[in-house]
Amino acid sequence: MRKGNIPPIRPTPDDAALVRAFQAGDTDVFDELVLRHKDNIFNLCYRFLGDYHEANDSAQDVFIKVYRSLKKFRFQSSFSTWLYRVAVNTCKNRIKSLDYRFKKRMRRLDSHDPTNGSNPSLEFADESPSPMAELEKKERSLLVQKAVESLPGSKRTMIILRHIEGLSYDEISDITGCNLGTVKSKLARARSDLRKKLRGVLKNGMCRD
Amino acid sequence: MECAEISAHLSEYLDGALDAQTMIAVENHLQTCEECKKAFESLQSLVLELGDLDHIKAPHDFLEQLHDRMANRFLLSELIKKLFIPFKVKIPLQFATAVAMLILIFSIIHTPDIKKEIAGIPKKGGDAEGVYELGTKNDLEAKQKKDTPAPVAEIIKPVAPYPEKQLTLLPREAEPPTITSRSKKTTAQPLSQGKAYLRKPAEEKAGVEPEPSVKEVSEPVELVMVLKLKEEPASKVLSPDEVLSRIRDLINNVKGTVLSTEYDQNTHQPESIHAEIPAEQYGFLCEKLQQLGIFRFPAPAVEGKALKHLKIHIRFIHS
Numbered sequence: 222m223r224k225g226n227i228p229p230i231r232p233t234p235d236d237a238a239l240v241r242a243f244q245a246g247d248t249d250v251f252d253e254l255v256l257r258h259k260d261n262i263f264n265l266c267y268r269f270l271g272d273y274h275e276a277n278d279s280a281q282d283v284f285i286k287v288y289r290s291l292k293k294f295r296f297q298s299s300f301s302t303w304l305y306r307v308a309v310n311t312c313k314n315r316i317k318s319l320d321y322r323f324k325k326r327m328r329r330l331d332s333h334d335p336t337n338g339s340n341p342s343l344e345f346a347d348e349s350p351s352p353m354a355e356l357e358k359k360e361r362s363l364l365v366q367k368a369v370e371s372l373p374g375s376k377r378t379m380i381i382l383r384h385i386e387g388l389s390y391d392e393i394s395d396i397t398g399c400n401l402g403t404v405k406s407k408l409a410r411a412r413s414d415l416r417k418k419l420r421g422v423l424k425n426g427m428c429r430d
Numbered sequence: 431m432e433c434a435e436i437s438a439h440l441s442e443y444l445d446g447a448l449d450a451q452t453m454i455a456v457e458n459h460l461q462t463c464e465e466c467k468k469a470f471e472s473l474q475s476l477v478l479e480l481g482d483l484d485h486i487k488a489p490h491d492f493l494e495q496l497h498d499r500m501a502n503r504f505l506l507s508e509l510i511k512k513l514f515i516p517f518k519v520k521i522p523l524q525f526a527t528a529v530a531m532l533i534l535i536f537s538i539i540h541t542p543d544i545k546k547e548i549a550g551i552p553k554k555g556g557d558a559e560g561v562y563e564l565g566t567k568n569d570l571e572a573k574q575k576k577d578t579p580a581p582v583a584e585i586i587k588p589v590a591p592y593p594e595k596q597l598t599l600l601p602r603e604a605e606p607p608t609i610t611s612r613s614k615k616t617t618a619q620p621l622s623q624g625k626a627y628l629r630k631p632a633e634e635k636a637g638v639e640p641e642p643s644v645k646e647v648s649e650p651v652e653l654v655m656v657l658k659l660k661e662e663p664a665s666k667v668l669s670p671d672e673v674l675s676r677i678r679d680l681i682n683n684v685k686g687t688v689l690s691t692e693y694d695q696n697t698h699q700p701e702s703i704h705a706e707i708p709a710e711q712y713g714f715l716c717e718k719l720q721q722l723g724i725f726r727f728p729a730p731a732v733e734g735k736a737l738k739h740l741k742i743h744i745r746f747i748h749s
Binding site for chain 2: 252255256259260262263264267268273276277280281284285288358361362365366369380384385387390405408409412413415416419420422423
């Protein structure tokens, strides 16, 4: 580039453009796709599995699967919807696996739990202003996370996709393959179950006016 | 609307997913019903709590970790590709190779000579000529002086055209020498030429040449055993003929047949006996023979073949 020249402003290609580039043979663009979606997929995996290492492994599995299948992607849904679908299925399979069940039982004390303040590898999107508020928030988060983990598979999927990933009913319907009515009813039941599980927490000053 | 119906719509109401009419109905109900209002507030609180959960980020080196894993996986898949793809060609080839190797190993293991080596039995060929190389009396004496204090000097000669195992009996306290076997099939010869003569049972009884045995012998193996007769107390000294008689009885007891007996020409004492016995009685006969004498070597092992009959040649050493 010559000195003094202003680099042309190139619009950031959307996912579909990157996928097409990948399909055309430019496999390097896959890194860009990973960088765009890694946090969302990681968060989803973490909320599903409740363990940092498991989430890391599963999130990587998701991208490896996507890398292998991306050439066959036919754009029948958006890339992110497809990515979430792969992630949800990977997490569900992981939960079913004996290995995960065993590890869950034997979960190490030094596990990277987000409630553990000494864990340097976790990064939170925001920071609480005071230590007490931080502590209270972590305790609440832990209870909510445990309650979410205790939900059965489909209900857990609904809660995570809707409330943690913030997806719409239509997107959830695309990802899970359920029709819209089923999504609504499953989500209502999942919320009801979760409300019962967290009744004590919500009553103790957690209700918001 | 009833409270139960309203309660069922609260979740969609919260998300604004109801149609306008139902939305207004729920809204009006919540203004009047305290219970439903509390339930709605609780639901709102739950949704806010879920929304407040921290967004956990992937580790900084997520992409590097991913690259490493992908590289490892692709290495593995490349290896599998090299080893097995195309499946239609490589899998049958590998299978055939494996089968060929198995057959080779099986045939090597089951080769008789190797089986004998494994079982500690001397093999027929090549290097197993030790005893026969000791064909001179001086050689054997020299060896026996070295091996054992007991003066048991025997020159072993091949007897029958069957593969043989040669054992020589020693006093029990002596170290048993190495087991050897003859290498070639040779024609039968008297044990000590010019000094021995053969008598067959029929000749002994009636002086008539016996009829050839009609019993089917399926590849009998002839075993040569050299038996040093025990020194009985003076009061119970058994004459050579008595020993011979006992051995014949033993052979008859195991349903065997005495084929011939060799006598020394000068002393007319029995030197050896040829017999044929059922293979399954071989062990029993050896046990009984040990009551009469001591084997120069342990009784030869019978090969694992399905033998019906064995030819044995028992040679006596008189103390």
